[in-house]
Amino acid sequence: MFHQGIEGFPYYLGTRSLADIATRDDRVCVLNILGGESRQVTPTSHTFSGGNVVFGTSPGRAGQVLKTAVGDIPVFNNVREGLHAGHAFNTGVVYLPPSGVRDGVAELIRVNPGLRKIVIITEKIAVHDAREIRAMAQANGVDVIGGNCLGVADSWSRVRIGGALGGDKPEESLLKGSVAIFSNSGGFTTTIAQYLATAGWGTTTLVSSGKDVYIHYAAPDFAHAFGNDDRSKAAVLYAEPGGYYEHGIDWKKPVVACVVGRWKSKLTRAVGHAGAMAGSGDSASDKERWFMEAFGVPGLFTPENPIVAANGAVVTNIADIPAALTAVMRLNGITPDFAPRGDLALKPWLANDQGLRLPRELELPVVTASEPYAGQIAALSAQVGAVVARQVMKDRSGASVMDPTTQVTSVHGHSVLDLALQPLEATFALPLVHEIANENDRVMLDVAVAAEVNLVGDPILIAADAARDAGNAPNAVMAAAAAIVGPKRVERALACTRALIELFAHSGLKDGRDEGFDASGIRIDAGTRTLFLATEAEANDPRPEAMLAAIEARGGKSAFLKFLNGLDGRLSRDAILAAIATTIAWGPLMRKRISRLTAETLPWYLRLYGVMVGATIPGEHHQSGSLRGIPREDRFGKWTMADLCFLAMTGKKPTPEEALPLQILVGLLISNGPGSISAQGAKGAVSADGPQTPGRVQINKAMVGFLTHTGYSHGGNGFEGMAFLLEQFKDKGLKDPSDPGHGLDLKEMAAEFAKAYRREKKTAKELGSEVPALPGVHHPVFKGKPVNFDPRERFIAEYMARDGRYNVFHAFYRELVQALYDEGASPYVFCVNVDAVIAALLLALLWPDYQAGRLTERDLETAAFTVFLYGRMIGAAAEIDDHLNRGRNMDTRTAAAACGFVV
Numbered sequence: 001m002f003h004q005g006i007e008g009f010p011y012y013l014g015t016r017s018l019a020d021i022a023t024r025d026d027r028v029c030v031l032n033i034l035g036g037e038s039r040q041v042t043p044t045s046h047t048f049s050g051g052n053v054v055f056g057t058s059p060g061r062a063g064q065v066l067k068t069a070v071g072d073i074p075v076f077n078n079v080r081e082g083l084h085a086g087h088a089f090n091t092g093v094v095y096l097p098p099s100g101v102r103d104g105v106a107e108l109i110r111v112n113p114g115l116r117k118i119v120i121i122t123e124k125i126a127v128h129d130a131r132e133i134r135a136m137a138q139a140n141g142v143d144v145i146g147g148n149c150l151g152v153a154d155s156w157s158r159v160r161i162g163g164a165l166g167g168d169k170p171e172e173s174l175l176k177g178s179v180a181i182f183s184n185s186g187g188f189t190t191t192i193a194q195y196l197a198t199a200g201w202g203t204t205t206l207v208s209s210g211k212d213v214y215i216h217y218a219a220p221d222f223a224h225a226f227g228n229d230d231r232s233k234a235a236v237l238y239a240e241p242g243g244y245y246e247h248g249i250d251w252k253k254p255v256v257a258c259v260v261g262r263w264k265s266k267l268t269r270a271v272g273h274a275g276a277m278a279g280s281g282d283s284a285s286d287k288e289r290w291f292m293e294a295f296g297v298p299g300l301f302t303p304e305n306p307i308v309a310a311n312g313a314v315v316t317n318i319a320d321i322p323a324a325l326t327a328v329m330r331l332n333g334i335t336p337d338f339a340p341r342g343d344l345a346l347k348p349w350l351a352n353d354q355g356l357r358l359p360r361e362l363e364l365p366v367v368t369a370s371e372p373y374a375g376q377i378a379a380l381s382a383q384v385g386a387v388v389a390r391q392v393m394k395d396r397s398g399a400s401v402m403d404p405t406t407q408v409t410s411v412h413g414h415s416v417l418d419l420a421l422q423p424l425e426a427t428f429a430l431p432l433v434h435e436i437a438n439e440n441d442r443v444m445l446d447v448a449v450a451a452e453v454n455l456v457g458d459p460i461l462i463a464a465d466a467a468r469d470a471g472n473a474p475n476a477v478m479a480a481a482a483a484i485v486g487p488k489r490v491e492r493a494l495a496c497t498r499a500l501i502e503l504f505a506h507s508g509l510k511d512g513r514d515e516g517f518d519a520s521g522i523r524i525d526a527g528t529r530t531l532f533l534a535t536e537a538e539a540n541d542p543r544p545e546a547m548l549a550a551i552e553a554r555g556g557k558s559a560f561l562k563f564l565n566g567l568d569g570r571l572s573r574d575a576i577l578a579a580i581a582t583t584i585a586w587g588p589l590m591r592k593r594i595s596r597l598t599a600e601t602l603p604w605y606l607r608l609y610g611v612m613v614g615a616t617i618p619g620e621h622h623q624s625g626s627l628r629g630i631p632r633e634d635r636f637g638k639w640t641m642a643d644l645c646f647l648a649m650t651g652k653k654p655t656p657e658e659a660l661p662l663q664i665l666v667g668l669l670i671s672n673g674p675g676s677i678s679a680q681g682a683k684g685a686v687s688a689d690g691p692q693t694p695g696r697v698q699i700n701k702a703m704v705g706f707l708t709h710t711g712y713s714h715g716g717n718g719f720e721g722m723a724f725l726l727e728q729f730k731d732k733g734l735k736d737p738s739d740p741g742h743g744l745d746l747k748e749m750a751a752e753f754a755k756a757y758r759r760e761k762k763t764a765k766e767l768g769s770e771v772p773a774l775p776g777v778h779h780p781v782f783k784g785k786p787v788n789f790d791p792r793e794r795f796i797a798e799y800m801a802r803d804g805r806y807n808v809f810h811a812f813y814r815e816l817v818q819a820l821y822d823e824g825a826s827p828y829v830f831c832v833n834v835d836a837v838i839a840a841l842l843l844a845l846l847w848p849d850y851q852a853g854r855l856t857e858r859d860l861e862t863a864a865f866t867v868f869l870y871g872r873m874i875g876a877a878a879e880i881d882d883h884l885n886r887g888r889n890m891d892t893r894t895a896a897a898a899c900g901f902v903v
Contacts, residue, residue, distance in 0.1 A: 012138045013221055018180055018205035018229035022154040022161045030056040031104045032095040033066055043068035045160040048170045054089050055082040080111045091117040093162035098122055102129040109140045119162035120146030130214035145217040149210030150186025155203045165190055165206055177202015177337035182222040183238035184211040192236055198343050199322035200336030204232045211240055218245040227252045241284045255312040256325045257291040259284050288314055319344050384505045385589045385596035388885045394892050397674035399882035406791045407781050409671045411878050417795045420667030425641040431878030432602050433588045440513050443556040444580040450635045451543050452610020456622040460484045464615040474865045479707040481615035485608055485700040493603040496578030499528050500560050512586030513557040532564055532575040547576050550636035558583040577603045595885050597694055604699045605877050616648045616866055645870050649863045661841040669871025681709025682876040686883040687892040697884055706876035718864035720775040721839025725809045737808045737844035746812045750819035758825035776836025788831040796837050809840035
């Protein structure tokens with residue numbers, strides 16, 4: 001049967017006035033009351049409305065309750081059970097999934113003759129279902145609001161039904177006044193109410209109509225109820241493209257319409273909240289025209305061109321609504337409901353101009369935020385360093401990422417190709433401070449590492465030599481050394497770092513290099529002072545004075561060292577290491593680029609860097625005051641990280657020409673992304689210790705995890721490329737690999753090899769055997785074109801060409817890939833991959849010593865492995881620190897379901 005509604009409407013409409021939309025007398029039943037959204041929203045609505053929800057349904061959960069501040073709401077399996085329990089209601093709220101909405105509405109209508117209103121929160125209801133919902137409601141005298149809405153509210157009655165109008169604290173946004181709101185957007189319904197309050201306008205009834213294709217309670221229905229509501233002197237409408245709901249309405253009272261979505265007319269498909277697609281006479285511009293004709297205004301209202309009439313105004317920016325409404329109401333002789341509550345001018349709570357000199361109109365003053373935000377901002381300002389949310393980090397990283405197209409890895413946003421061109425010590429700091437070290441910090445890092453390399457008299461050296469003598473590869477030798485650098489070895493250095501951060505955290509110091517900073521206000525107690533000073537057992541350690549002298553000689557600046565030097569006592573090596581680490585970390589820490597945990601653990605990494613490099617030098621070369629015959633003063637005062645690494649590999653200091661290839665090699669090798677075996681070893685070790693309790697994580701053990709996950713295939717395979725090149729260039733009389741005038745016919749050499757390789761492939765095919773792959777040639781990603789390139793190899797080649805550098809081994813590789821194609825040994829011109837570049841650079845670096853007999857092929861293999869370890873330990877440090885800050889306990893495990901058993 002058809003229910004008779006309001007006279008004159010072509011369909012049933014039961015709500016005569018906006019005052020009847022949401023009242024204190026309404027009693028509500030919520031379908032799916034224990035669902036995720038309802039659990040958050042319903043208790044607030046129920047409390048704000050004085051307890052208007054009588055019960056809810058959640059199949060299978062009968063007997064449970066939803067707790068609220070004004071009492072528990074009972075839960076039943078279905079609507080009929082709630083009614084039989086004596087809970088009468090006239091309004092239903094639907095939080096069901098889209099596929100269940102039609103049946104939920106049918107249940108409400110079928111079992112409750114007293115039902116008068118339904119509010120549907122669910123979005124994306126099928127059009128077919130929406131039509132059936134409409135038909136059922138019309139036939140049974142029920143008003144439907146929604147779907148895809150945030151419900152309704154009444155600021156006079158202090159009632160909210162369904163959804164989250166007014167947010168978590170509706171009493172702050174739903175202020176009693178004279179303006180009704182009808183909005184396609186639920187969130188903007190609240191925002192508009194808040195904006196109106198800035199101009200002194202409160203609200204009566206707020207209707208979030210929703211914007212599914214079907215809008216059940218639409219603009220004509222609202223207009224009728226608005227006209228019959230004596231409380232509402234004006235209305236604000238927020239309209240999006242799609243549908244003809246707003247066309248041809250006689251509003252009778254002043255209205256400000258905000259029409260958005262002109263851009264949607266350029267789209268070819270619907271986009272979520274847009275509802276019906278614009279472009280068929282119901283676009284944003286069409287709706288603007290409808291409203292302008294209804295209000296009698298010739299154009300849009302803007303602050304610069306305030307076009308209004310007594311009937312209304314049209315805006316396209318919700319920020320213009322208060323001004324437009326005030327102007328319209330002024331023409332009607334109506335003043336605001338209360339004194340303005342602020343304004344919509346930008347009032348930043350936080351600001352960072354990055355040191356730029358901004359024009360006055362852009363240089364906005366920071367204002368104190370309203371509570372509770374002011375307190376939260378104050379707490380944030382007091383917080384030292386970044387805070388990183390923990391998450392599952394299996395096969396993921398917040399430190400490194402590989403570009404799947406170029407196969408180039410970036411570490412903290414810096415491509416390894418760019419890192420290959422940075423000074424070595426600059427890249428050593430990157431994993432831990434997330435920035436390339438400046439010149440001052442490079443000085444600090446050089447001195448810090450130099451002070452750890454000489455291991456004379458240390459059990460670490462005994463362990464490393466024992467591992468070396470047992471025939472272990474370089475990674476195992478370094479692991480033996482790193483294993484000894486445990487928590488007690490760095491306990492005081494870390495304590496000193498924590499103390500320095502605590503002392504200076506709120507001092508106003510922004511730059512750790514600022515020796516002009518006035519630290520006179522920093523008070524230090526006796527216990528902390530003692531922590532920084534050397535003990536009697538350290539009286540014979542000459543390194544503290546040597547470190548301080550070296551930093552001064554190199555022009556290093558540190559506010560922390562200056563502070564410690566004023567303590568009137570001999571500083572310990574741990575205190576100086578802590579001051580160096582804090583200097584390097586301070587800027588990123590204050591800018592919240594890194595966490596406090598990262599800054600506090602930095603000395604552990606610096607000590608490990610030095611020990612791991614030092615362990616690669618055999619024990620007989622560690623002497624008191626000298627390393628491989630290099631005096632302490634020289635190493636501390638003049639040597640760089642590149643010098644120390646080259647010394648460890650070759651036994652001598654490099655020339656600038658020799659240092660550059662090593663720098664490039666280490667930069668290229670820093671990382672291969674979180675999926676590499678070595679990165680997994682490091683991350684797995686952190687995960688096993690439990691990063692959610694970071695004090696338990698042993699960083700040296702994580703570094704050992706990286707080392708034990710390298711080997712002759714992943715780490716030592718650079719020697720394969722060198723061995724191949726040695727075979728090609730033996731007995732060729734090559735003297736200088738960097739001399740383009742070497743006198744060798746590389747094209748002929750490549751052609752001879754290609755012919756032999758083609759014959760070898762043919763024979764192998766006949767025999768059914770495999771031909772060993774050529775090291776440095778081909779790559780599974782860079783293939784398939786007539787001529788193929790590895791962009792990493794091209795980058796380095798172009799750089800060396802610009803710098804006027806030549807490498808005969810690299811040049812041979814380029815001739816080789818062409819010859820393989822020309823001689824029919826390959827289907828297309830293979831790429832020369834980055835491994836070939838590494839092998840070519842390293843062999844050229846070591847060629848003079850190899851030719852002179854100072855290095856054997858075994859030494860070359862060790863060097864290839866070692867240079868990989870030097871680069872990858874930087875990348876491992878990045879993964880360790882990232883996992884320590886970001887990871888969860890045991891989060892690198894493979895799920896049992898993903899594991900298999902092989903028979």
